Amino acid sequence: MSGSATSAALYAMTVSASSVTGGAPDEAKDKPHHLKNGKGFYNPWDSHGPMTAPQIGKAMIERRLMGKANKPDTTPPTVPVVEPSFLPSRDTPALRATWLGHACYFVEFPGGLRVLFDPVFSCRCSPFSWLGPKRYTEVPCQIEEIPTIDAVVISHSHYDHLDHPTIMRIKAKHPNAHFFVPLKLKQWFLDSGIKSGITELDWWEQRDVTLSSIDSNLQTSPANAAGQEKSEFTMKARIGCLPCQHTSARSPFDKDTTLWASWSVESGGKKVWFGGDTGYRSVPQLPEGVDDYGPDQNHPHCPAFKQIGDLRGPFDLGLIPIGAYAPRWIFSHMHANPFDAVHIFRDTQCRRAMGIHWGTWVLTEEDVLEPPRILKEALKRYGLPEEGVFDTCAIGEAREFA
Template structure:
């Protein structure tokens, strides 16, 4: 159930390295896949900590997940034994729905991950809103942000829930991140623009704002990139 895919996942859950935490932005099917939750829980069990929005705890527990932390906006928590890294659930502009009867009963949001040497921001699914400037003031500058660039047409309908590439650049600026990686494009059939259009529009927006493509870059599906902004980043 859920939207169709243009391409498959770049790896299987069995191919993942050991992980300590999973961050959930909201409960839409393209961001919270039931089968993936079951598979992750089967592999990692209670050692894996799930950070989820307010209202999602019961659903996660029904999936068999035991180590679940439910947070409201601006609340924070950490993984036991790794208390130098703080996970803060931060605002975004979106909505939630998984069945016919549960409109907006689960919160949605973004995540700010604050470490001793580096900081990471995950925007989740969102329209553009003033919250990002506040996030930047509280927790910036970030070393890396993951910001959506796709599923934005028709604009009159999508603008409140999905940023377009220009709004994505505004988020990049607002949260004060050194680098951003584009997400939420070319994977699911969600909107009217061609699925390969977002990277083109992103480069156009970056040029208008006087930014370089390496400041806010696009990866091919399955591609990885090593970032080395400074000595501290290299060591983490």
């Protein structure tokens, strides 16, 4: 029996209503992001000026026909990919985070909790295996190579964040993994044949998690080291569903019928905020070369991130999107650029951050290596160190956060 199979067979997760009432803004009780007819959700802020999918498609096609579109060059080398290394046991001295491409991070918490965020291990982020955006960087490992997955956190239903083949592989290899999803997305898992181990939450809701086990990987005595006895462990966590500015759909017929979210996970004395996929402002079409963060520009931004920082922060680590933003006037309401990302970093009160949502598929027009370069410019503009505070890394690389 493999190590991951052994681990899967020997632990159980209990999810319960939180013993602590998490802070929430006064308006949260009125659920302003719920459509009044009860059939979906929307972004209740001036910072969201949505274009419909047909409008986005039309604008992108027109740009290509007029010769205005940039076609990113994916010729290697682009983003380096390295083979990840995962800890062999739950003995974790520091918070450890491994980027597995795009928005997917595997986080190993002190105390032993293992959380996988927005896993997509398929070649294409599409409903089809033969059509749609194709990876220009390889996956650094396979689901089956990850030793333990306790929780899987999903931000929303888009194909670059929720992938059916990947989810089914997780369920097969890690049958005790528990899925945390935004409101109304549980049905997708039920329809996929996953009938248990799913917790669905609305913005500002949170759950307490207890993971208990008899795990032979934890060795606390010479007898353990000889494999003659097993050591019990219990770990606790708190997982919260939080706002972000985005949208959802898996077909032309289900737009915004399921919620999108950012998430917080706290365990072992460390707290992580996962931004998933989000916009920050709504920027109109501006003349070529105009800086939308210039002194003469004043565009509405989403207030939810400061609320998250004030009411649920600070966070030891933020996983914050920095890519898929060009052209700005088309995508700003749903995708953060690096300047937005730095504002989100400060608003949410993250002590450290890693950039996500780039380096894997060509989804928009910016060059594939532009996001980390622009991130350094943004950090410099706002008086932050260009390295060591808000970073990017190779796909498959792990970073530790004391």
